[in-house]
Amino acid sequence: MLSLHKTICPLDCPDSCGLIAVVEDGRVTELRGDREHPVTRGVICRKMRRYPERLYGPERVLHPQLRVGKKGEGLFRRISWEEAYDVIAKRFGEIIDRHGSEAILPYAYAGNMGMANRFAGFPFFHRLGASRLDQTICSAAASAGWGLQCGDIPGCPPENAAQAELIVAWGINIKVSNCHFWPHVAAARRNGGRLLVIDPYRNDTARSADHHVAVLPGGDPALALGVLKVLVDEGLVDQDTLKRETEGFAAMAEVLADLQWSQLERESGVSRQAISELAALLAAAPRTFVRIGIGLSRHSRGGMAVRLIAALAGALGLFDGGPGRGVLLSSGAFPGGRDRLSWPSLAARPTRLINMIHLGHALTTLDPPLKGLFVFNANPASANPDGSAVRRGLCRDDLFTVVHEQVMSATARYADLLLPATTFLENLDLYTAYGHFYMGVARPVIPPLGEAKSNFQLFAELAARMGFDDPPFRHSCEERIVDFLRNLGGLPPGIDLGRVLAGELVHSTRSHGDGRVLRESGGGGFSFVASGGAGPSVPCLTPAGEAADPDLLARYPLRLIAPPHPDLLNSTFGERYAGRCGEVFVHPDDARRWQVAEGEQVELVNHRGRASRVVRISDATRPGVLVAEGIYWPTEQSPGINDLTSQKAADLGGGATFHETLVAFAGRDALAAIG
Ligand SMILES: Nc1nc2c(c(=O)[nH]1)N[C@H]1C(S)=C(S)[C@@H](COP(=O)(O)OP(=O)(O)OC[C@H]3O[C@@H](n4cnc5c(=O)[nH]c(N)nc54)[C@H](O)[C@@H]3O)O[C@H]1N2
Ligand SMILES: Nc1nc2c(c(=O)[nH]1)N[C@H]1C(S)=C(S)[C@@H](COP(=O)(O)OP(=O)(O)OC[C@H]3O[C@@H](n4cnc5c(=O)[nH]c(N)nc54)[C@H](O)[C@@H]3O)O[C@H]1N2
Ligand code: SF4
Ligand SMILES: [Mo]
Numbered sequence: 001m002l003s004l005h006k007t008i009c010p011l012d013c014p015d016s017c018g019l020i021a022v023v024e025d026g027r028v029t030e031l032r033g034d035r036e037h038p039v040t041r042g043v044i045c046r047k048m049r050r051y052p053e054r055l056y057g058p059e060r061v062l063h064p065q066l067r068v069g070k071k072g073e074g075l076f077r078r079i080s081w082e083e084a085y086d087v088i089a090k091r092f093g094e095i096i097d098r099h100g101s102e103a104i105l106p107y108a109y110a111g112n113m114g115m116a117n118r119f120a121g122f123p124f125f126h127r128l129g130a131s132r133l134d135q136t137i138c139s140a141a142a143s144a145g146w147g148l149q150c151g152d153i154p155g156c157p158p159e160n161a162a163q164a165e166l167i168v169a170w171g172i173n174i175k176v177s178n179c180h181f182w183p184h185v186a187a188a189r190r191n192g193g194r195l196l197v198i199d200p201y202r203n204d205t206a207r208s209a210d211h212h213v214a215v216l217p218g219g220d221p222a223l224a225l226g227v228l229k230v231l232v233d234e235g236l237v238d239q240d241t242l243k244r245e246t247e248g249f250a251a252m253a254e255v256l257a258d259l260q261w262s263q264l265e266r267e268s269g270v271s272r273q274a275i276s277e278l279a280a281l282l283a284a285a286p287r288t289f290v291r292i293g294i295g296l297s298r299h300s301r302g303g304m305a306v307r308l309i310a311a312l313a314g315a316l317g318l319f320d321g322g323p324g325r326g327v328l329l330s331s332g333a334f335p336g337g338r339d340r341l342s343w344p345s346l347a348a349r350p351t352r353l354i355n356m357i358h359l360g361h362a363l364t365t366l367d368p369p370l371k372g373l374f375v376f377n378a379n380p381a382s383a384n385p386d387g388s389a390v391r392r393g394l395c396r397d398d399l400f401t402v403v404h405e406q407v408m409s410a411t412a413r414y415a416d417l418l419l420p421a422t423t424f425l426e427n428l429d430l431y432t433a434y435g436h437f438y439m440g441v442a443r444p445v446i447p448p449l450g451e452a453k454s455n456f457q458l459f460a461e462l463a464a465r466m467g468f469d470d471p472p473f474r475h476s477c478e479e480r481i482v483d484f485l486r487n488l489g490g491l492p493p494g495i496d497l498g499r500v501l502a503g504e505l506v507h508s509t510r511s512h513g514d515g516r517v518l519r520e521s522g523g524g525g526f527s528f529v530a531s532g533g534a535g536p537s538v539p540c541l542t543p544a545g546e547a548a549d550p551d552l553l554a555r556y557p558l559r560l561i562a563p564p565h566p567d568l569l570n571s572t573f574g575e576r577y578a579g580r581c582g583e584v585f586v587h588p589d590d591a592r593r594w595q596v597a598e599g600e601q602v603e604l605v606n607h608r609g610r611a612s613r614v615v616r617i618s619d620a621t622r623p624g625v626l627v628a629e630g631i632y633w634p635t636e637q638s639p640g641i642n643d644l645t646s647q648k649a650a651d652l653g654g655g656a657t658f659h660e661t662l663v664a665f666a667g668r669d670a671l672a673a674i675g
Helices: 051-055 081-099 124-126 139-152 157-162 179-190 218-235 238-243 249-257 263-266 272-283 302-313 354-363 387-394 455-465 477-486 495-502 551-554 588-594
Strands: 004-006 018-024 026-032 065-067 077-078 104-108 133-136 168-169 194-198 212-213 287-293 324-329 353-354 372-376 401-407 418-419 429-431 440-444 558-561 583-586 601-605 609-617 623-627 661-665
Touching: 004 287, 004 440, 018 387, 081 104, 081 372, 081 401, 081 418, 081 455, 104 124, 104 133, 104 354, 124 455, 139 302, 157 179, 157 287, 157 324, 168 179, 168 249, 168 272, 168 588, 179 194, 212 272, 218 249, 218 263, 218 302, 238 249, 249 302, 263 272, 287 302, 287 353, 354 387, 429 477, 440 495, 455 477, 551 661, 583 588, 588 609
Parallel strands: 104 372, 133 353, 168 194, 168 287, 194 212, 287 324, 372 401, 401 418, 558 623, 583 609
Antiparallel strands: 004 018, 018 026, 065 077, 065 418, 429 440, 558 661, 583 623, 601 609, 601 661
């Protein structure tokens, strides 16, 4: 018996594709793109086409298990769900009695983007009085930067880019991490449009672009300021119009007037000449669409980078819409409603807030200490910065760790109690998107495998076991979704929720067909002056982070960025490349200086740790900048790339600084590298 089922990709990817699952005799045998989905249009990435291998793969966790080996060894014995709930209730009870409820921390991110399941644990932990998790690891700095300059303006719909004469991919690898934006690039180019990529290395997207500006990692604030300075100094923007139609332009112009070109060139890594050419290109293309990535925000001044790109777009009038004009960071298509998923009102009092990128610190040095950790929807042992600190924490004998997982991830191996999670094919959920303006509900395609339970079911049952009976704990998953929808912005008035639950796609009302975007709270034009928030009110050049530390630079003179790999989704799908440590792109000049050879396995090292990679000598990167794509699973030689990255927070929102790491090649003479 063969049947076809519509569903939606749950992965942390801006595209939220519509999928067709082919089921034969009760097994999912194929996943394809849904031709009727207006964004997916029948095409999906190669990662997801192979998802059935993961669904039925040997790494899949199918039963509750208790640890029998050492932490990290991954040895467990099977138990029942009843026993598992008893263990949690007993251990959490003991921790709360001895240390208080704040000694427990939930740790979760977006392994599953389904709204009901992604947030399913939080009502439980609020009610328990646990420490709260600040979910910063991905987009916090970028969102905070956008929020400071743009308030609640959503991004411009991506479809508008198809009419652009210039598309700017700024710190985003469209072909890898937002591949359904590419058809708009292709459409624009058919009409003579051009693609400009601003990225430290010639990534897959830059290879197919018309122009590539190889900015230094963290150099975007200086680059954007330089472009703004040229636009103003050379009269390429009309200052009278800006003074009339925007707010605070005079203050912005003062900042620009004070800037020195030598500093802008040094900090951006781009010559004055190239900055002027970039300004001329933008000024000559009224139909410009700027697609801002999150990658450029993973730096000490990542929030400022987004603020300044927004300011540049504001100066070019791109927020006013019109064919081919726009700015898109995150769609923001359906705002609000989160409290109806995580229920902070269930907390008796505000508990301490722990920034998730500081998990290493939190597990090793926090006082009063954490004694219980509950991980779901996340793989911090691989994906968190400063991996050795995270592992040191996870190894603590006095830490009780529960991990709810689909596969035997690096984190799962450290669990005291390991619980099996369903995949999106086995549970109900609602999926919005951060790269487009549609959302939809997907029903289970097959029953749960083994004894797997969805996040929603797990926490509903655990709440019942702990005697919590507040109204949210009595919701079915469908009721949680309906309650969320009733409190969500961007929905068409009079929408029929029954049809949404039956799978009808919904397009947000927060955009006009012409690309104009709406401020939810009304208000005038773009404001260069930020209201409230941390940092200077007018965007400007703020200090760089690790990359500007002279002491560290002397010891670790190479800058490492660690962006996504096309075949991995963060650490997800790593099981396919077991034993592989990934590659590092090294510029030919650096290969000569450090005497590393093509294909050689090297160890990168810094004051936090070590990671192995295979050398690829390539002029796709600039001298002094190394690029290591992908979070591969740990190998015998190397626990992973994040042993090198830092727990330091970005300038805004507490975001992560994954692309701001200084390293050297282990065992090579650093002195030989000087000069
Ligand atoms: N295949 C694949 N797709 C993915 C993911 C994946 O792991 N694999 N991850 C998903 C997730 S969780 C997210 S958040 C998104 C992220 O997707 P993006 O928003 O695209 O962000 P990143 O991929 O981190 O980085 C994008 C680009 O920014 C560049 N970059 C790094 N530092 C700088 C800088 O200082 N300035 C500039 N201009 N560019 C810089 C990197 O080299 C990279 O090419 O992708 C999602 N999609
Ligand atoms: N070096 C470096 N590190 C990075 C980044 C980078 O660019 N470079 N990017 C960062 C970014 S943007 C992000 S978003 C983070 C992502 O970090 P994580 O959210 O930790 O992402 P993944 O590594 O994909 O791990 C998600 C895990 O959730 C599990 N999972 C999926 N669905 C479910 C479910 O329904 N229930 C449960 N219980 N589990 C489920 C998956 O099996 C997977 O192991 O990584 C960050 N780490
Ligand atoms: S990972 Fe992204 S591109 Fe691939 S199927 Fe999922 S949503 Fe589509
Ligand atoms: Mo992310």
